[in-house]
Amino acid sequence: MESLRGRGRRRGGARIAESCRDLPMLIKHRLEQRIRAALERVLGAVDPGGPVLERPADPVHGEYASSAALRLARTAGLPPRGLAERILAALELPLGEITAEVAGPGFLNFRLSPTLLAGQLRALLADPKGCAVSPVAHPERILVEFVSANPNGPLHVGHGRGAAYGDSLAALLAAVGHHVEREYYLNDAGRQMDILTLSVWLRYLEELGVRIVLPQSAYRGDYVGDLARGLVGRHGRRFSRPLPEVGEESDPDRQVDAWVAAARAALGEKDYRKVFDEALEAMREEISEDLASFGVRFDRWTSERELRSAGVIESLLDRLRARHAVYENEGALWLQATAYGDEKDRVLVRSAGTYTYFTPDLAYHVEKADRGYDRFIDVFGADHHGYAPRLHAGLQALGIEPPERLEVVLVQFVTLWRGGERARMSTRAGDFVTLRQLREEVGRDAARFFYVLRSHPQPLDFDLDLAVRQSPDNPVYYVQYAHTRVCGLLRKAGVDTLEVQGLERLTEDAERRLLVRLAAYAETLHEAAAQRAPHILAQYLRDLAGEFHNWYAHTPVLDAEDGLRVPRLALAAGVGTVLRHGLALIGVSAPERM
RNA sequence: GCGCCUGUAGCUCAAACGGAUAGAGCAUCGGCCUUCUAAGCCGGUGGUUGCAGGUUCGAGUCCUGCCAGGCGCGCCA
16 A cells, blocks of 8 residues: 655645645544554554455545444453543544544544645645645556457457556556556457458459358458458459359368468468458458547557567567477477466467467567566456466476566447347447447447446346437446536636635535545545456446535535535535546547537 | 355345445425426335355454355457
8 A cells, every 4th residue: 555645734724735636535544554653562563454444425424433342352351441441541543634433343443624624725726726635655567458358350349348447557657656558458469360350352253253162160241341342442453353262161260261371372362361360450440430430449459460560479489498388299389378277278389380368478478578567457358268378388488577567358249239138249240339439329428437437357147229219327327417517607607716714614515525525536536446446436436426516506606605616616616626527538528518 | 076256125236444223316206396307306115245154342244154136267359
C-alpha cells in the first residue's frame, strides 16, 4: 500500500494547498496508519488479523470503522469493548477532523468532521483535471495487452467486453500514477491467416462464377464475401485459377491445411501473398476503426509477422536450448513446461516444422520483458485460462523473474440474447453480433457502461432487445443526467470561478453523504486499480449520481437561503468534476445537456 | 474423469485480505412536475445467499462433500 505524502491539512485552513500530490486525499490510509500505531502502543507488534479499517454499510456507524478490537480481544485477554476503549485512548486523531467512538460489541467508529470534508472538496475543486488523486507510492511501468483478436474476422461483442475492460483498466492504472501503455498483439502470421486467405480466395472464385464447396474449417461469415468482392473490384480476374483438386481428409485441420497448400500452389507465392496481405490489411483497418469508435486507442500494435522476421523465435529457441528447457520427441520440439508448474509439456515446433500458436506468443512475451516493463498484464477471454500456466512456465524456463511480472486477467464470456434466445458466437461460422452492430444499436456510452458495470470474472448476459429498448432506462443515462444537472446549475448561476468558502455549512444529511462520497473518490480509484476491477468505479459513479439526484430533488441551490448558494454550487461542481473524471476513465461521455 | 470460474430478490448484478439489519437497477404496486431539466424524486412488495456439514465472538465471503451451469484439458488458436 502506498503511504501518504505530506502532512494533512490543518483544520480551518482556508488556503488552497500546495501541489495536488501533497493533498491528503487518502484519508483512509492516513487513519489506518494511526490505528496501527495505536495498536502497537497497546499490544506491541501484533498482526491485526484482518483489515484495520473498513467502510461500514450503514452511515450511522460513521464513515469508517475498525473491527480490530473484536479480533484481537482474545490474544489481548481483554473484552472487546475494553480493548477498543484502550485503542481509542492510545489513538492520536487529528483533533477537530475525525472523531471516534466505541460502538456495538467493540467496533471503533470514525466520523469525519465538516472541516475535513470541506477541505476535501476544496482540494477537489482546485484540481479538476486530476481530482486530487494522490499517486501510488511506487509507480510502475505497466503494459496492458488486450483485445488482440486474430485479424481473421470482425470484432464481436465478446471482444467488446475485453476492449471495454482493458481500456478502463489501463485508464485506472494511469489515474493512480502508473505509467501505462496499451498494446494490441496482432496474430498476422499464423495458420489462421492462411485459412482466411484460402476462404477469401474460394469466395473470390465463387464471385467469378465457380462452384465451390468451403472446407469445414474455412471461415464463412459475410465479411469473407465482402473481402472477396473487394478483390474482384480492385484486381478483376487476376487471381482466377482452376479450382484445385484436394483429396478428402478425415481430420478437418489437415483437410484445410491441404486446401491452403493447394491454393498457395495454384496462386503462386506472389499472388497468394497479395490476397493474404489485402485480407489482412482490410481486417486490421476494420478492427482498428471499430475500436477507435468504441473509444479505445492503442499505443502500439505489435505484429507477429514483424517479430518473426526480426528473428525473435530463433533466439527464443536458442535461449531455451541453452537452459536445457526443451527436448525432442517424435520429431517435435517440446518445452519442459511441467518443470515449471504447467500440467503438460508443450510443443513448440511441430514435427512438420511449423510453430505452434504458443511459440511466437512466448517470444512476444519475452520481448515485452526485455522492453523493461515492471509488469505486463494480459487480458484474455476465459477460454484461455489453461494458457496462462504455459506462458508462466515459458517465462520461468527463461529465468525471467519475478513470475508475477506477468499478470493474466481472465474476462468471462458474454452470452448474447436476442428474441429470448441465445445467439451462438462463432467466428468460423460467421454467426455473431459484431461490436460495430452493438455500437450502432445501443450506442457507445451505453455499451461501454454496461460492459464495465459487471465484474469481469462474472459471465455477462447481454440482452440485445433489452439494451436497445430500454436505452433511456440504462444506468448510463442516470449517471450522465446527473452531470447534465450539475452543468445546468452552473450555467444558470453564471459563475466561472467558484469561491470555496463556507463549505463547512454543508451539513444536511444528503450534503454530508455527498461530501463523504466525494472524499472517497481517490481511494475508490486506488481500490479499483489495485483489484483490476473497473466495475468498482462504475458502481461508485452510479451511487454518486444517485445521491446527487436525491439531494438535487430536495435542496434548492440557486435559490438557497442565506449564504448557502455558493457552498451548494461548489458541492454540485465537485460532483460534476468527479463524474466527468470517472466517466472519462471508462470511456463514457459526460454531456452538458441531454 | 481432472483443473479453473460461477451459483445472491421474478430478471440482470453489487456487497473492498470474514464484521453491525445482504444492497442497487429492471419488473410490479402507490404517490410527486405553476418552483434549478420528471432521462428525476419518495414509498411499498419481493431473500433459508444452490444443498449439507465444519471453522469462530461473527460466514454470501474461509474449509470439506454434494448439486447445477460455463470454460479448459490439441503437434487448434
